[in-house]
Amino acid sequence: MDIENFIYCLEAVPDAEQVETTDVVGILEHMALTQEISSIYKACDTIEGLEESLNFLLYEDHHFQDYEIIYLVLPGEANSILINGYYYSIEEIAELFEGQMKGKVVHFANRKILDLTDDECQYFLDVTGARAISGYGFHSESLSSAYTLDRLFFSLFYENDDLREVVEQMFQKQYKLCKLLDFRLYY
Template sequence: MSELEVPITDIENFIYCLEVVPDADHDETTEVLKILEDVAFNQNIASIYKACDTIEGLEQSIDNLLYNDHNFNDYEIIYLVLPGEANNILINGYYYSIEEIAELFEGKMEGKVIHFANKKILDLTDDESQYFLDVTGARAISGYGFHSEQMTSAFTIDRVFFSLFYKNDDLREVVEQMFNKHYKLCKLLDFRLYY
């Protein structure tokens, strides 16, 4: 695969990443964590990473971010690396709908961009996306229509999306730049943005 052209940001920016793992108590460096470390070093985008293995752990991680991290306003992207099927996430053997996730994040994501890695398909109707945005307060929700264990978006296009977003706050222009520079990859993974 050819090397991705990833823009470098001029100022430090932040991503809050939640990844579902089989056992959050098992201290393991996941591939996603390695990628986030590389993004911090090479793209000047810092991140807070939390692993969770239950829906309660996911909710607690969001609450800790909201109520205990005084830099919450600096995190414009909430990066969710969650397995599942179309519009459902799978945690600890249980499926949760996108509506349940919206209610879990109710009013907590004001102005944030919620970005799903391609471990699950994101295929929302206009009504579903509007419900998610209205309930959470998020500015946008993004993800992919193509799921692949072999080609994870974390290795490829997610890092481009993060850099472009922090260089340009206009989401339409960010998506346009992504498709202009990485059309084949955006089409292959079926990048989607709802706002």
């Protein structure tokens, strides 16, 4: 019996009503074909849309327990995300996820930097129940983590659930890129 690997992806877009295939969608489709990692993709353009997508995941999707990675492709700064011109702190995002991410890894693409204090990290993990939170310390408009490092992280994660070993392998395989984008894992 094949074990399926699942990712739930939420991406902030300018207009969620406009049907558009983003780069992230193309990458997720390619991962499904080449890496056997299935995904559900939702676009959102407001915090309410983000919350609605989370509620769908939690209450409507019967495969929720199968999603080990929640992939957030959201712009923002060190400890906040930006949706529709408004900033929301990592604490506010933690409260949206409150108690619902037990055992999951919440991974941010490098559209926002992830630079948390120990207290912010611990608060997020405690409130959400997440196993870990990961992302990058370097944001670049021209260099997306989705093309290489996110794919590598997801693939290695589904081969080995020891997060320390996954990070070691990432640095062994893509040292320069991991250093350039400043890959980070909080657990």
